[in-house]
Amino acid sequence: MTDSPIDNFAPRLLAWFDVSGRHDLPWQHPRTPYRVWLSEIMLQQTQVKTAAPYFERFVTALPTLRDLSNAPLDDVLALWSGLGYYARARNLHAAAKRCVELHGGELPRDVEALTALPGIGRSTAAAIASQAWNDRHAILDGNVKRVLSRYHGIEGYPGLPAIEKRMWALAERHVANPQLPGSRMADYTQAQMDLGATLCTRADPACVLCPLQDDCVARREGRTAELPTPKPGKTPPQRFAHVLWAEDARGRILMQRRPPTGIWASLWTLPQADDSALAREWFERHLSGEYEQAQPLSPIDHAFSHYKLQLQPLRWRGAESRARIGDNDDLRWVAREELASLGIPAPIRKLLETPSDA
Known part of the structure; x- marks a missing residue:
């Protein structure tokens, strides 16, 4: 692999984001660690258009981390009701209590401390740190996996440990790119998610509008329908x-x-x-x-x-x-x-x- 795709990736993505990215999401105004964290948990397994009204209802009822920590679990689950994957709400509540006990009622800025909280994995911790504090961390959610697999032509189901490890290495290389300003990590993180959600979609990606099309292996080789490699089929019981x-x-x-x-x-x-x-x-x-x-x-x-x-x-x-x-x-x-x-x-x-x- 040449250095060219790494060099061009972030600048082109940020230029596109400035014009076409999503800048009016409810958790962006104001963008606080608590609101960023809540949004990232809600956006696990849930699209933005579905999560947005739940987010606004949730922060209206529980505007701060301490409010969440002090709320009965029944109240938290009621606010979450209908959003699905309820373990997210239970973990959110447990993590808020842990933050009060261990971190003075605030989210810790350290990524390792974030990942020690219930419901926060490596990518979510990085997304919180990069968006809340502009810290330089790579993320690897479903949208980013799709973008990287197509851009770099990575074969293999992204859920496999070996493939995921390779993708993490590429994501880290992109974040280390000196052409990515440290002051724009929040925008870069959001830009990756926006590109995957709006252009580099699972079906019928809008390659003609993509800022990365010139260096995208999947587009160049006509393999956008093949990548990322789908999960091996299995009929659920x-x-x-x-x-x-x-x-x-x-x-x-x-x-x-x-x-x-x-x-x-x-x-x-x-x-x-x-x-x-x-x-x-x-x-x-x-x-x-x-x-x-x-x-x-x-x-x-x-x-x-x-x-x-x-x-x-x-x-x-x-x-x-x-x-x-x-x-x-x-x-x-x-x-x-x-x-x-x-x-x-x-x-x-x-x-x-x-x-x-x-």
């Missing part, structure tokens, strides 16, 4: 579960908090059972009445990163509990107007929005 939707005579809904680990950890949801026998067992243990009077609703399909889940909702109206269910930690009757204050998985929240006469 299909799982099934029953969802028990019980409403009492007052219209309250019986909600259950998920365990602190696993899928939808610590969120409030409708009770679930893996099969009909377990669903009946749960019903008869907690509720009076006839199990057979359940109203089956349309199945719900939901995809996780490692499997697909189909939920079969069963609904009972006028249900009564066998024993008194108070406001305990795991099971409670919740009025409809209180649902908005709880962290509830998106497919369950959508189900609960079904009209009461449906």
Whole structure:
């Protein structure tokens, strides 16, 4: 590999960013370490257009790191509800508490200290440091992997350790380029993400508009559709579960908090059972009445990163509990107007929005 692609990469990218980059994102005004950190966590697995309204709602409710640290986890999950990948919210909350305990209520500027916090990996730590403080660090998120694999013609699935190691080395070389001003690290970091999100997209990249097109191996060799090398195909397993939707005579809904680990950890949801026998067992243990009077609703399909889940909702109206269910930690009757204050998985929240006469 010649030095030419390294030399030209940052200057061309910054020139493009000055004209065509995204300069009006909510976390850029003002750009503080807390807001940058929050945005980076939200943008893991989530596009900007989806994350932006959640970000604004979140910082309105919890404007500082200490506010986040002091908030109950239920409040944090409620603000996150619908954004998915809830481990991000739990890690965010835990990291805020760690910052109060160890770093005086502020995010540490040191990258190693950042990566020691829950939910912050190498690339996220670098993105925070470069955008919050203009520190010179390389990032390697999904957008940057796509750009580098095409620009340098790197074959192999980027998730493989050997390929990722090579990409990190290239990313570091680009950051070390003396033509990249240290005062513009925040812009350079944002520019890489913007290029991947707007031009160097997975499908139909706009190569004719790309500032790097003259030196891009994939464009020169007509391989943009091949690079980056896709992940080896694997059909995700299909799982099934029953969802028990019980409403009492007052219209309250019986909600259950998920365990602190696993899928939808610590969120409030409708009770679930893996099969009909377990669903009946749960019903008869907690509720009076006839199990057979359940109203089956349309199945719900939901995809996780490692499997697909189909939920079969069963609904009972006028249900009564066998024993008194108070406001305990795991099971409670919740009025409809209180649902908005709880962290509830998106497919369950959508189900609960079904009209009461449906």
